């Protein structure tokens with residue numbers, strides 16, 4: 001049996017099939033599988049058969065606004081808008097505009113007339129944000145320089161340190177899913193961009 005499977009946490013009372021929709025591909029035809037545990041132990045599942053699993057992940061909602069460091073989320077299961085890596089730790093908000101937070105109409109920050117940054121997506125590192133802005137034709141990003149400036153502002157708020165700009169990172173065209181085995185994995189690219197950011201903030205510190 002050829003059964004590629006992601007890491008799975010076995011929790012009492014939780015079945016694999018609660019999280020996965022499975023298909024058995026036989027002779028080019030796809031058949032849904034009701035019970036993946038039974039199918040996996042099925043002796044008829046020969047090496048020519050392939051069980052594919054599609055994760056039914058429930059993703060967190062994307063925060064509508066970035067308002068302050070105190071109110072910003074510390075984790076998410078949404079993926080990086082640029083490199084698609086899992087975001088380990090605090091996500092960085094890619095913001096595209098400013099407006100009074102309409103959805104917070106009954107909250108104190110709205111009553112105080114506070115402007116909020118409109119969140120377009122989340123990134124694993126600030127360099128991924130800059131790469132996204134530079135490389136993607138996103139209708140929400142008309143003025144790239146202005147969006148980069150706003151992103152530098154939110155990064156500065158989150159870091160408690162003023163950064164006028166953010167360096168760009170490794171290009172996702174280096175990913176192995178595009179160029180094969182000579183490329184980087186998504187996790188490697190994410191780590192490389194985090195390292196670029198870390199080195200950048202260390203360099204800024206040296207000049208202060």
Ligand SMILES: [Zn+2]
Nearest residue numbers: 080083124128
């Ligand atoms: Zn990323």
